[in-house]
Amino acid sequence: MRLILSDRPLPLPELSSDTTFVDLSGLKIANCVGCFGCWTKTPGRCVIRDDAVKIYPLIAASDRVLYVSRIRYGGYDEPMKTMLERAIPVQQAFIRLVNGETHHLQRRVVPKQAVVMGYGEEISSAEEAVFRRLVARNALNMNFSEFRVEVMPEAAVEDAVRREAAAWLG
Amino acid sequence: MAGIMILNGSPRAPRSNSKKYAALFAQACPAETVYREITRGNHGTLCREIEGFSDLLLVFPLYADGIPVTLLRFLKALEAAPPSPRLTVSMMVNCGFLEPGQNDTVVEMIRLFCEKSGCRFGSVLEIGSGEAILETPFAGMVRRKIGKLADSIARGTRRSWKVTMPLPKRWFIRASTAYWESYGKRNGVTKEQMATMEIEK
Numbered sequence: 066m067r068l069i070l071s072d073r074p075l076p077l078p079e080l081s082s083d084t085t086f087v088d089l090s091g092l093k094i095a096n097c098v099g100c101f102g103c104w105t106k107t108p109g110r111c112v113i114r115d116d117a118v119k120i121y122p123l124i125a126a127s128d129r130v131l132y133v134s135r136i137r138y139g140g141y142d143e144p145m146k147t148m149l150e151r152a153i154p155v156q157q158a159f160i161r162l163v164n165g166e167t168h169h170l171q172r173r174v175v176p177k178q179a180v181v182m183g184y185g186e187e188i189s190s191a192e193e194a195v196f197r198r199l200v201a202r203n204a205l206n207m208n209f210s211e212f213r214v215e216v217m218p219e220a221a222v223e224d225a226v227r228r229e230a231a232a233w234l235g
Numbered sequence: 236m237a238g239i240m241i242l243n244g245s246p247r248a249p250r251s252n253s254k255k256y257a258a259l260f261a262q263a264c265p266a267e268t269v270y271r272e273i274t275r276g277n278h279g280t281l282c283r284e285i286e287g288f289s290d291l292l293l294v295f296p297l298y299a300d301g302i303p304v305t306l307l308r309f310l311k312a313l314e315a316a317p318p319s320p321r322l323t324v325s326m327m328v329n330c331g332f333l334e335p336g337q338n339d340t341v342v343e344m345i346r347l348f349c350e351k352s353g354c355r356f357g358s359v360l361e362i363g364s365g366e367a368i369l370e371t372p373f374a375g376m377v378r379r380k381i382g383k384l385a386d387s388i389a390r391g392t393r394r395s396w397k398v399t400m401p402l403p404k405r406w407f408i409r410a411s412t413a414y415w416e417s418y419g420k421r422n423g424v425t426k427e428q429m430a431t432m433e434i435e436k
């Protein structure tokens with residue numbers, strides 16, 4: 066399975082049948098309240114039953130993901146950050162070592178090739194560097210086996226996504 | 236303009252570790268402090284109140300290697316307000332994992348926030364094993380570093396510290412496994428149930 070997760074609507078060409086496109090701006094997703102219910106009460110399930118509970122199983126099952134997000138202070142802006150925080154039911158509370166560092170054990174999360182596109186106006190090289198560092202950190206917690214980061218102005222997003230989607234078809 | 240506003244950016248502020256760290260800071264601080272929590276509805280009030288302070292101390296957890304959405308939303312509102320260029324923003328971030336350096340990226344994010352909103356970046360304390368350290372014999376180490384942070388903010392110097400449990404990683408993993416197991420047990424959930432590989436089933 067493959068997933069395109071975006072914080073904005075995108076006019077996409079025909080996608081392969083195993084690719085799901087999710088536009089977060091059209092969904093109702095509350096922020097994680099840090100209750101740890103998904104680890105200690107109903108393991109693997111978030112206690113907040115909104116649209117996020119349809120998305121994190123898709124993230125877990127996908128071997129290729131493309132995340133598209135506006136950049137804010139070198140990180141993801143609200144819609145994407147909200148979804149990524151709500152995705153912690155895919156992990157266990159328990160901790161193991163990954164590259165000598167402590168991280169959570171994953172549940173049934175397929176290792177992924179990830180492409181992360183961050184966009185915005187006037188992204189300085191310092192801000193871009195922080196965003197790249199963030200994705201490298203995410204890779205350890207989100208089971209990315211490989212990842213690529215692209216930073217671009219907003220006007221370039223649609224073309225970049227179309228190009229990537231076409232590459233997935235090939 | 237005087238005094239330090241301590242702002243808790245945890246989404247579970249009233250029951251958070253950040254609240255405990257903030258209370259230790261207020262105890263240790265030679266300057267005057269007020270403590271506030273971010274809610275969905277109080278951004279405007281907080282932005283106005285901050286105008287009366289020389290320093291803002293953000294106390295928050297690391298969430299998915301970044302700023303928790305509760306705090307991110309508020310920072311966007313503060314940037315738009317905007318804060319006085321004389322405001323100095325310091326931070327005390329805690330993360331669940333052992334290595335306090337896992338917070339390094341979020342420190343850079345708060346620095347970028349300061350650049351964008353035109354205020355000054357101040358001092359930093361990064362806490363590792365922050366979910367549990369205050370319940371261990373190592374709590375005193377955190378208290379000492381919080382004391383240094385408080386002095387540095389009160390004196391207007393800009394410095395950074397890190398603190399965590401001084402444990403070999405394997406021991407930390409054993410201790411954290413026991414911590415989470417007993418957390419589940421209080422909810423009537425076994426270790427095996429907590430370790431399920433199923434998602435949304």
Ligand SMILES: Cc1cc2nc3c(=O)[nH]c(=O)nc-3n(C[C@H](O)[C@H](O)[C@H](O)COP(=O)(O)O)c2cc1C
Pocket residue numbers: 097098099100101150151153206245246247250251252253254295296297298299300301329330331332333337365366367
């Ligand atoms: C949604 C979510 C994401 C988290 N992400 C991380 C992380 O990326 N790295 C980490 O070390 N801890 C992470 N944690 C653990 C918290 O930082 C830790 O439990 C902290 O002590 C919570 O502080 P608080 O009680 O002040 O909210 C996460 C917790 C939650 C609920």
